[in-house]
Amino acid sequence: MRFNVDRWRGYGQGAFHDDLVAAFVVSVLLIPQSLAYALLAGLPPQAGLYASLLPLVAYAALGSSPAMGVGPVAVIALMVAQAIGDAPAGTTPHAAALVLAAEAGLMLALAGWLRLDALAALLSVPVLHGFETGAALSILLSQLPVLAGASAHGSNLPQVLQSWIGTQTPWVPLTALYGGVALAALWLSRRHAMRLLARWLSPRRAALLARLAPLVVLMLAMAVAAATNAGARGVELVGALPELAWGAVLPPLDPALWRAMLPSAALIALVTFVSSLVVAESLARRQGVRISPRRELAGLAAANLAAAVSAGMPVAGSFTRSVVNLDAGARTRMAGVFTAVLMGVAMWLLAEPLAVLPTAVLAATIIVAILAMFDWRPFGAAWRYDRVEGLLMAVVAALTLLAGVAWALGVGVAASIALLLRRTARPHVALIGRVPDTEHYRNVGRHDVQLIPGVVGMRIDESLLFVNARQLSDVVLQQLGRYPDTRRVVLLMSPVNRIDFSGLVALHALHDALAARDVRLDLSEVKGPVLDALHGGGWTRWFTGRVYLSHHQAMEDPRGSPDLR
Structure with a gap:
């Protein structure tokens, strides 16, 4: 007991302040991201908010990265959107998402117990980068109808085009205006806010305030929408959020639903672990700490199980949120606990203002974040080094865009194994x-x-x-x-x-x-x-x-x- 008292006394005198400041910055940014990624997954907006509460605490208890931010992420949201289409008739999207989170959490826990952290090797660098690029393109395309106010939807190129061409209202001018202005404001703030603020502030404070620009854009959009009664003018709004429910919400125990979601949950678990481990290891190199892959499996398993029993959605480690967390000064996993507490307070105080937020503005936040993810240079580098691997990267990206995540990852993993066997089938x-x-x-x-x-x-x-x-x-x-x-x-x-x-x-x-x-x-x-x-x-x-x-x-x-x- 003496050791624990001394440890917490030392924490209060050292890292407490840094973790609390980092939590405030991350929680402010997490609100629009959580809403946007729930929208991307085809779920109620509150699912993204709930996925940003207990899962953070669960990861902090069992994970190993001091700075990784866990919560809804774009790629997993896209996979959830595609998986929901396989649910039995009559199943609500949110119920399917809860089952996906529960199954992914159980699979990650089983992988940790069996010491299967080497499963990360199944996704080679060409497959992973091709998948990320194709997923980014799919996300971008899926948000264009929302940005324009169209009723079209879909998670890959054929679905979006077919739905958009067949809709009677390809765009709503006022909604498109909200989305276009928000897109321009977010893009310009990303490009120039840091440089302009640095004229009057220190680099550290300028960087922190520049990261708050998305929140400023959302607050202005809510104020304008409320003042002009935008909802009555045909602008689609987020709508009223339910009251914060602290009780446990178990996923439905329908065997047919669990069987239908199992293949997609396996892919979500694999991508969750691989992508989160990449984030954790990149941050660890900057911090000079060691990451335990097995503890990452345990932390991610606990986070997804927590999301499944708290009305959330599948979660993973977010690179953007983790970098913000680290740059804001986070020193321990307690920053995630503080973030969850501040998010809960924000949900209680901001539920009414968020109801008048135009969904086109949320789409704009996703599009700006996705545009920053694009990097075409690895395609050229892979082609110059090994044309077969370069071709594999391009094929996985194309399959993700045209056919969906399951086909892309299935072909990518199978092709990687085939290449390995071809190169090792005859000993040199x-x-x-x-x-x-x-x-x-x-x-x-x-x-x-x-x-x-x-x-x-x-x-x-x-x-x-x-x-x-x-x-x-x-x-x-x-x-x-x-x-x-x-x-x-x-x-x-x-x-x-x-x-x-x-x-x-x-x-x-x-x-x-x-x-x-x-x-x-x-x-x-x-x-x-x-x-x-x-x-x-x-x-x-x-x-x-x-x-x-x-x-x-x-x-x-x-x-x-x-x-x-």
Whole structure:
């Protein structure tokens, strides 16, 4: 108990003030973002607000990042919008979203318990960037009808175009005016507010006030809409928010609904973990702290389960909100707790003013945020480095825009696995020789090296696993075709980190194939864990060659030396 008292006393004297200031800044920005992302997901506006309360506290209890801001995010909102379309008839969008949050939370918790944080590797950089770019384009397109006041809707290009073309009212002039003015004001403030404020304020204060520009735009829009009775003039408004409900709200326990949402929930859980881990690790590098992927799984699981029982929606780590949190001075996860408290107070005080906010203004906030996400340079860089990966990035982006998230991620993950298998299905075995006057051995195709008659040295450049082990004998024997007088083959094993059972069987087959030719197989520089695994597999019963500490020793001793096994 003494330790806890001292710890909290130290916190109150140190980080408390910084966390509280950061929470105030983030909570002010979180209100319009929460409303906008709920709108994007096709949910009631209050779902975004509720998702910004208990989930923050839950992440603070179990997560590991001191500064990551958890809550509704654009990409997850888009995935929710697409998943809701798979819900059984008669299911409300909000009920489907609660089930998605519950299932995603349970899957993240199960992944943490099973230590499956390596699942993040399923989304390679080309797939992740292609998905983010395609999702940004889809979000942008989905908000254009809202900005113009049209009744069209959709979460991908064909849906938006088909709905927009078929609508009787493609735009409402007054609504479009609100949206256009808000879009221009938000864009100009993003580009120039910091520079203008820096003329009179310190850089730190100027940066903080510049980040409040979206709130100023929303407040002005609400004031103008209330003064002109915009709702009566045909402008779509957010509408009255329900009273703040503190009681638990469980998701519906309909088995058909849970089965229908399960595939989408699995994708949401995967994207939530990967994208949030990227955010947490990027912030950790700036702060000089360490992130625990397993604790991130636990924190995100708790946050989504909290959203599911508090009338929210699926949540993830937000890069923009996290950067604002860090720049505003947040030092611990208590900043998230303070943000939740301040958000609750704001919902209580601002529920009536928010009712007159035009939805076109919310769409403008999303569009400006999305425009800042676009980065086309990785497409060119990937194409120049590896055209297959560059093409994969473009295909994933196009599928996200044209077909939806499930198709894009499914094809992206499958293509990444296929590329990995193609590159590892045939082990790379290099014929090596001695660099003159040294003890170093290099590829004979790249260097001027010396060879020893009757002794062939080869280097295996990857682990021997089930994906490539079957090809080992063919690759080695193909090399031996150039040296018919070979009496001994020495495999340099230093790059090999693991040999699974398939690799052990392949090594046995190679040993026997060489023995049939009266050629002895020796190994050099075998790593300790690999050698332990070979011993555990009982290889001493059939292996008749020798294991050397160094490759140079093996090559210079063609008659054999004391067995070092």
